[in-house]
Amino acid sequence: MTGRAIGRRQILAGAGVAALAAPNLARAQATPIRIGEINSYTAQPAFLQPYRNAWILAQEQVNAAGGINGRPIETIFRDDAGKPEDAVRLAGELVNAERVSLLAGGFLSNIGLALADFANQNRRLFVASEPLTDALVWSRGNRYTFRLRASTYMQSAMLVEEAAKLPAKRWATVAPNYEYGQSAVRWFKELLTRAKPGVEFVAEQFPALGRIDAGATVQALAAANPEAIFNVTFGADLTNFVRQGSTRGLFERRRVVSLLTGEPEYLDPLGDEAPEGWIVTGYPWEQIDTPSHTPFREAYRKRWNDYPRLGSVVGYDTVMAIAALLKKTPSTETEAMVDAMAGLQFNSVFGPIEFRAIDHQSTMGAFVGRTVLKNGKGAMADWRYADGKDYLPSDDVVRTLRPQA
Amino acid sequence: MATLEVAGLEKSFGGVRAVQGVSFAVHPGEMLALIGPNGAGKSTCFNMLNGQLRPDAGTVRLLGREITGLAPRQVWRLGVGRTFQITATFGSMTVLENVQMALLSHHRRLGGLWRPVARLDAAPARALLGRLGMADQAERPCGILAYGDLKRVELAIALANEPKLLLMDEPTAGMAPQERVALMALTAEIARESGIAVLFTEHDMDVVFSHADRILVLDRGRLIAEGAPAAVRADPNVREVYLGSGAVTGAH
Amino acid sequence: MENLLLQALSGLASASSLFLVASGLTVIFGVSRVVNFAHGSLYMLGAYLAFTLVTQLPRGHLGFWGGVVGAAIIVGLIGVVVEVLLLRRIYRAPELFQLLATFGVVLIVQDLALMTWGAQDLLGPRAPGLRGSTEILGLRFPLYELFLIGVGPVVLGLLWLLFHRTRWGTLVRAATQDREMVGALGVNQRMLFTSVFFLGSLLAGLGGALQLPRESVNLHMDLSIITEAFVVVVVGGLGSLSGAALAALLIGELHAFGILVLPKITLVLVFLVMALVLVVRPHGLLGKPEAAARGGQGSAAPLIGPAPPALRRLGLAALAVAVLLPPFLGDYALSVLTEMAILVLFAASLHLIMGPGGMASFGHAAYFGLGAYGAALAGQWLGAPMLAGLALAPLAAGIFGLVFGFFCVRLSGVYAAMLTLAFAQIAWSVAFQWVELTGGDNGILGVWPDRWAAPKLVYYYLALVLCLGATLLLRRVIHAPFGYALRAQRDSTLRAEAIGIDAFRIRWLGFGLAAAAAGIAGGLFAYAKGSVFPTYMDIPRSVDALLMVLLGGVHTLSGPIVGALALTGLQEQLVRITDYWRLVLGSIIVLLVLFFPQGLAGAARARWEARHGDA
The missing domain is CATH 3.40.50.300 (P-loop containing nucleotide triphosphate hydrolases)
Known part of the structure; x- marks a missing residue:
């Protein structure tokens, strides 16, 4: 674990050095384009350190390549400590005091929504990187907010496709008891029932986030004797669930379909106890050798002496999306940027993606595969890239989901 | 009786x-x-x-x-x-205030939210203290x-x-x-x-x-x-x- | 049937782990009367240290169990350090002040753990010999869980022997019953307290270390265990070991069976139980009423009087700045000032019940949040304009304040604080869970001010007028008969009742008034932020309120104002200066507790009085 938190001054200094080193800046007087980035760094360090590392890497690369028409980009990071009300205040600070051209970031869904509403109210562009909630682009979507990551709906839909192929009829679900977990379960049930009429859901568990009583939860699921399980827990809840589940034999002769579990953030802490044969969405970083991914992985390793997590991809691609946007529009005026964001296409680490004009959701996909143990560590096998554009509802449906669309 | x-x-x-x-x-x-x-x-x-x-x-x-x-x-x-x-007694109040509290309570005026205690029932309180030879102590905190x-x-x-x-x-x-x-x-x-x-x-x-x-x-x-x-x-x-x-x- | 039995066994295993942590907390409280918020941090350190030791030591029984015991002992020693450096100096301070100090320790430990062990969750090895499972009635049950089920009763038995069969234990029991008496008997109280702290911390560390084979070690362990441990200790009765055991059993089984019946209610279940227990049995299941603190407050609270001229001038100058400067400020500065004005009122409302009222509230955020939700819901469901929302905010908060307060103000000290916490958590989980009404954790968005108040400057003045007005009103109330009656029942309930003051009624109305004032703050906050979230009434916000009041000084009228300004200013700056703001903030809190026990305003007042002579 080399992930030490990086002091803010170091980051700014690093950015500054990179900016100075950029040859095209000989033209001088090029004032940097400032991006305001808000995230829950102290509340969720495990996910956000790799994210910020990759962000810095991307920024350095953009600036080394001459910046945006000669102007370097510069990021001002803020820690919201996991509180939406602080995020809103910091957004105000970044916009009013730091004069950033646009806002980005957000890991927790509620913070994403708070920032989106702020952006809408203050007419600022907000590029949401991580928050998964569907509401961000649908029920509470607005003109000024765009999201990079594949949403709860999309990832659930990807897994439903696999789940429908299983013979299992009796399903149980376990999900953290907050919006993300609840809506993942809701979509999964709805989509699976549609894809495979006749399935029944025999048990639902909603442990409190970060406080799972794993033994009792596992026992309660086992008591319902399902044929398959849909898991949405992650982080510490997941590790505890897996440990209790495997000791108590919950996963034997049962298929498990699991959201996000293939991401190194969640798979790696499990070590040699990573479950085998789960169908998951995730990020098999060591196996993806595509022209867009390999250089990213190597550059990240070189810069940080660590391997990338999914958060790194998200951080990196957020910067790249912003860079693509700034290259597309000559102005940093909000309305022009927002117009340019709609339909913006760029080459992400996972390949070409587009921010859909209809709902501002990017088509970034996820990898769907099976978990295996390799060299005493969890890994993904038989994976494929599920392109996000194939897992979104039809435009007609989207229009009903999103008021302004 | x-x-x-x-x-x-x-x-x-x-x-x-x-x-x-x-x-x-x-x-x-x-x-x-x-x-x-x-x-x-x-x-x-x-x-x-x-x-x-x-x-x-x-x-x-x-x-x-x-x-x-x-x-x-x-x-x-x-x-x-x-x-x-x-x-x-009420240690965080003066001698006078202690007596005022009893008077205010007697007159059922303790629900008052506006007029300061300083201006209420001070005179009869002082008179009572005078009767007990405590007039010169009126402003001292009871706590001491x-x-x-x-x-x-x-x-x-x-x-x-x-x-x-x-x-x-x-x-x-x-x-x-x-x-x-x-x-x-x-x-x-x-x-x-x-x-x-x-x-x-x-x-x-x-x-x-x-x-x-x-x-x-x-x-x-x-x-x-x-x-x-x-x-x-x-x-x-x-x-x-x-x-x-x-x-x-x-x-x- | 088999399933129910296994469910009960799972509950027992949780109960056992919970008991280890809670027993340490209750033993420490029993003797020192310190509500140790940092107990959860000690638990987390136990887990981290065990991880390090077990993975460094050679594999096998010796390595594993040696590591677990070693970690527990190290944590015990860390507890000693905390006791000697910090707590020993503040035993005489009010309970909430000690809570504040230990909360500072929590913040410090969080960042130290992050620096030492990194951010990623760590999954420790399983216990040698207890990796697998056994069959019970044809169902599999982990061996390690069985082992844990045994550990609880064994520890309870050992503690019983220790307390009943040794001289040290007899002294500890005597001290639990009557602290002053033991001091009078010529026992070395310092050694006794320090050794009790060692034992309590060791139990916390052991509890954490024994989780290693069960769950991953992470940076959120401290706060997630401490609330549960508080619940267990309070439900059982503070200072009662057998009470803690009983309550742990109750809570553990409640969890295990609760998720079978109502899987979505786990968040609130324990707090419902705690509220119920405290309403029915104000001192927990097996607790005894606290021996009335002898001599009341060690030192009587100071008089309140009209502000001295110097302070008055200072206040007027500050007011002039607050009124005249903003037109020249940018939007961000305005929003910070707006937030400060709101938090001043929030702090002042808590101060009313803590200072003059002498009551402890650990859940004041509930009323802030209820005000915010009242305004936001009125806007969302009834289309109420902003002013109507702002009028509704104190009403909603005040009504709930009266309902919750009816039960809370009957209790005293830690029990009252815990009941306020329980109600706050219940309100929080309703906001969190009732998605259809409140939007759950995604909150309610679009709570923006009406058009006329939308400019930041206008809204600032609106907030300033309302907050300052309400704060001054509270101040006025404190000088009025009602405020005096509050202080009267605080100073001496006996005397208050003897001159016809209905102490309960005064406390109750005071609580409701404070809640309504907090509701105004919450309503203004909602429109300032444009959104409402369950975080508005979560534990950290209640802690913030306490911090503001205690930093400023409980026994000064300007304390909450100074405290609110200091804390918001500090946090706002710190977050921007360093990533380790928790470490800095925690250290500042600890230093303030040690060196300015009367709070900032209290210290300033003491200085002023020293210079100008006693008024």
């Missing part, structure tokens, strides 16, 4: 009968002392009179009205002032007052609602001898002037025999003697209870 009439008062604590069948009366302007050795049940008896304790049996009547089992604050509203063995002065403050507080009955638990405990006499003389004077009935417990037999009009003697929860000081002093039962202590004869 008697100010206070007590009949058949009983109280037990887990099998120990602290007070058994106590009956007596106090009349307007009368100073009645309740004495007895430690553990005789004086404080228990006292606490039942103003509602701090609920008696197991018996009745307490104030001016003919039954007040048994009422809460202390209700008893107070009916005109019973009280001072405590260990003084209880000498013990004897606190006793006077308590008396002022107790007098604030123009009580018919004053209950004083060891009013002179912790005071210097001259102070004791002065305080009790003042109390007796006020009592006679305003027709207040005073019931007090006291350890100091000098105080008891020189200020009480009548004396009740309690032993192990029972009333063993009652009467004028001279009669009580001569009572063989009382002598037996206090045997060897010589306290009854005091330093006369």
Whole structure:
């Protein structure tokens, strides 16, 4: 674990050095384009350190390549400590005091929504990187907010496709008891029932986030004797669930379909106890050798002496999306940027993606595969890239989901 | 009519009968002392009179009205002032404010949210303090007052609602001898002037025999003697209870 | 049937782990009367240290169990360090002040753990010999869970022997009953307290270390265990070991069976139980009423009087700045000032019940949040304009304040604080769970001010007028008979009742008034932020409120104002200066507790009085 938190001054200094080193800046007087980035760094360090590392890497690369028409980009990071009300205040600070051209970031869904509403109210562009909630682009979507990551709906839909192929009829679900977990379960049930009429859901568990009583939860699921399980827990809840589940034999002769579990953030802490044969969405970083991914992985390793997590991809691609946007529009005026964001296409680490004009959701996909143990560590096998554009509802449906669309 | 009439008062604590069948009366302007050795049940008896304790049996009547089992604050509203063995005043307030609180409560003005206390009932409070010789202490915090002065403050507080009955638990405990006499003389004077009935417990037999009009003697929860000081002093039962202590004869 | 039995066994295993942590907390409280918020941090350190030791030591029984015991002992020693350096100096301070100090320790430990062990969750090895499972009635049950089920009763038995069969234990029990008496007996109280802290911390560390084979070690362990441990200790009765055991059993089984019946209610279940227990049995299941603190407050609270001229001038100058400067400020500065004005009122409302009222509230955020939700819901469901929302905010908060307060103000000290916490958590989980009404954790968005108040400057003045007005009103109330009555029942309930003051009623109304004032703050906050979230009434916000009041000084009228300004200013700056703001903030809190126990305003006042003589 080399992930030490990086002091803010170091980051700014690093950015500054990179900016100075950029040859095209000989033209001088090029004032940097400032991006305001808000995230829950102290509340969720495990996910956000790799994210910020990759962000810095991307920024350095953009600036080394001459910046945006000669102007370097510069990021001002803020820690919201996991509180939406602080995020809103910091957004105000970044916009009013730091004069950033646009806002980005957000890991927790509620913070994403708070920032989106702020952006809408203050007419600022907000590029949401991580928050998964569907509401961000649908029920509470607005003109000024765009999201990079594949949403709860999309990832659930990807897994439903696999789940429908299983013979299992009796399903149980376990999900953290907050919006993300609840809506993942809701979509999964709805989509699976549609894809495979006749399935029944025999048990639902909603442990409190970060406080799972794993033994009792596992026992309660086992008591319902399902044929398959849909898991949405992650982080510490997941590790505890897996440990209790495997000791108590919950996963034997049962298929498990699991959201996000293939991401190194969640798979790696499990070590040699990573479950085998789960169908998951995730990020098999060591196996993806595509022209867009390999250089990213190597550059990240070189810069940080660590391997990338999914958060790194998200951080990196957020910067790249912003860079693509700034290259597309000559102005940093909000309305022009927002117009340019709609339909913006760029080459992400996972390949070409587009921010859909209809709902501002990017088509970034996820990898769907099976978990295996390799060299005493969890890994993904038989994976494929599920392109996000194939897992979104039809435009007609989207229009009903999103008021302004 | 008697100010206070007590009949058949009983109280037990887990099998120990602290007070058994106590009956007596106090009349307007009368100073009645309740004495007895430690553990005789004086404080228990006292606490039942103003509602701090609920008696197991018996009745307490104030001016003919039954007040048994009422809460202390209700008893107070009916005109019973009280001072405590260990003084209880509001330490974060001045002497004057302490008395003002009692007056404001008496006038039912404690719900006031707007006018500052400083401007309410200050004059009558000062007058009361003056009566007790505490006028020059009015602005001092109660938290730093000498013990004897606190006793006077308590008396002022107790007098604030123009009580018919004053209950004083060891009013002179912790005071210097001259102070004791002065305080009790003042109390007796006020009592006679305003027709207040005073019931007090006291350890100091000098105080008891020189200020009480009548004396009740309690032993192990029972009333063993009652009467004028001279009669009580001569009572063989009382002598037996206090045997060897010589306290009854005091330093006369 | 088999399933129910296994469910009960799972509950027992949780109960056992919970008991280890809670027993340490209750033993420490029993003797020192310190409500140790940092107990959860000690638990987390136990887990981290065990991880390090077990993975460094050779594999096998010796390595594993040696590591677990070693970690527990190290944590015990850390507890000693905390006791000697910090807590020993503040035993005489009010309970909430100690809570504040230990909360500072929590913040410090969080960042130290992050620096030492990194951010990623760590999954420790399983216990040698207890890796697998056994069959019970044909169902599999982990061996390690069985082992844990045994550990609880064994520890309870050992503690019982320790307390009943050794001289040290007799002294500890005596001290639990009557602290002053033991001091009077000539026992070395310092050694006694320190050794009790060692034992309590060791139990926390052991509890954490024994989780290693069960769950991953992470940076959120401290706060997630401490609330549960508080619940267990309070439900059981503070200071009662057997009470803690009983309550742990109750809570553990409640969890295990609760999720069978109502899987979504786990968040609130324990707090419902705690509220219920405290309402029915104000001192917990097996607790005894606290011996009335002898001599009341060690030192009487100071008088309140009109502000001295110097302070008045200072206040007027600050007011002039607050009124005249903003037109020249940018939007961000305005929003910070707006937030400060709101938090001043929030702090002042808590101060009313803590200072003059002498009550402890650990859940004041509930009323802030209820005000915010009241305004936001009125806007969302009834289309109420902003002013109507702002009027509704104190109403909603005040009504709930009266309902919750009815039960809370009957209790005293830690029990009252915990009941306020329980109600706050219940309100929080309703906001969190009732998605259809409140939007759940995604909150309610679009709570923006009406058009006329939308400019930041206008809204700032609106907030300033309302907050300052309400704060001054509270101040006025404190000088009025009602405020005096509050102080009267705080100074001496006996005397208050003896002059006809209904202490319960005064406390109750005071609580309701404070809640309504907090509701105004919450309503203004909702429109300032444009959104409402369950975080508005979560534990950290209640802690913030406490911090503001205690930093400023409980016994000064300007304390909450100074405290609110200091804390918001500090946090706002710190977050921007360093990533380790928790470490800095925690250290500042600890230093303030040690060196300015009267709070900032209290210290300033003491200085002023020293210079100008006692007024």
